[in-house]
Amino acid sequence: MKKQKVSSAVIRRLPRYYRHLTDLSQAGVVRISSSALGKSMNLTASQIRQDLSCFGEFGQQGYGYNVESLRDEVAEILGMSRSHTIVILGVGNLGRALIENFSFANGGFELTAAFDVAPELIGTQISGIQVYSIAELDQYLQDHPTSVGVLTVPQSAAAAMSERLIRGGVKGIWNFTNSDLHVENSGSGVIVENVHFADSLLTLSYLISEEP
Amino acid sequence: MKKQKVSSAVIRRLPRYYRHLTDLSQAGVVRISSSALGKSMNLTASQIRQDLSCFGEFGQQGYGYNVESLRDEVAEILGMSRSHTIVILGVGNLGRALIENFSFANGGFELTAAFDVAPELIGTQISGIQVYSIAELDQYLQDHPTSVGVLTVPQSAAAAMSERLIRGGVKGIWNFTNSDLHVENSGSGVIVENVHFADSLLTLSYLISEEP
């Protein structure tokens, strides 16, 4: 794998490559050219070749790319085989929705625990995942090295929970609270990935409002 | 409001401006300069002035911007005062989480109905929102002009539901299914805004895997 800083634009396209290649593979497609893949993904062939060249040489002149092996390469690039572990903070509707319906395993993540403050939830299991008291979080993280913490807590709790996750040694925070976490100054190198529903809907609002 | 095509990069920053200005306003801040706002949002002062200049002149030399009135301008630009209506397709965990916990009203949207196939849900209300049978969708959209449809259905149903929403005359689709909808060829001008959890988590996976 080449060592060069890969631009964020490229990184954000990688999961789409993975998704499309998975679909193609399941549809039985064995090989594909950059121009065919581009057509199906709404990208130029140039861009696809340029993107992939950040990571290596996966194609063959005159042939194109083998769908399955390219898919595997992208999975590897994305770190999907690294057995990351993940815990969820906040078992409200959204936390529960993720636990019950989101396939962490498909992304190479193992969901190991959930945490909440509600006494009626603590000690129960949801889809086989144990719910602990938030009070046990720090100890848990110490005992169980964890790659990512998911923040599905109320916005008012976001900053404090984020700090505890960082102190607990997570490498990333998947933030569903409608706020910008400030982790730069922690010097921890922790990555925050935001899923801002509200921002997303407002973007849509703008786009439909501008229509003629 | 100036008429120029505004770049997607700028549009995606607008909700963040709105969010930060709301916070500032609630914190009692009356005026702010582009450089101070930039510092708090991790943008350059230039970029902020450049962004805002796409839509008009909202500042004053030597003073900066009035927080509250800039916030109101951004809200207007985002179309938040247009009384958009919205319906949810799919009342699983995620649909329910949105109905019960997401404040559509904060974004200027009125949530008017939900649809599902489950007999035990149809006819009930969730947080005051009536759940209809998916079979009634087309008639409903005909009777109640709707701005946006939210797709929280299983991926297998996404394409069909998307088509029915478009035929029903929505202007936008808020897509939570892990798939790329192809609406370009419908010639309808419908806007799709995606919230791809899986892509987001894979991006995070990449970023934490690259760390030293």
Add this chain to the structure above:
DNA sequence: TAGATTGTTAATCGATTAACAATC
């Protein structure tokens, strides 16, 4: 008035697209 800060024009930087020699 002097200092601060805007909106805008120009300069720089980065990302996308095009072109093409290499080669399967």
Add this chain to the structure above:
DNA sequence: TAGATTGTTAATCGATTAACAATC
């Protein structure tokens, strides 16, 4: 071999940053 298609270098396009006259 001839045709197809890659990886990469060069050209273009767009977005961000810097600079500055205008002015509150």
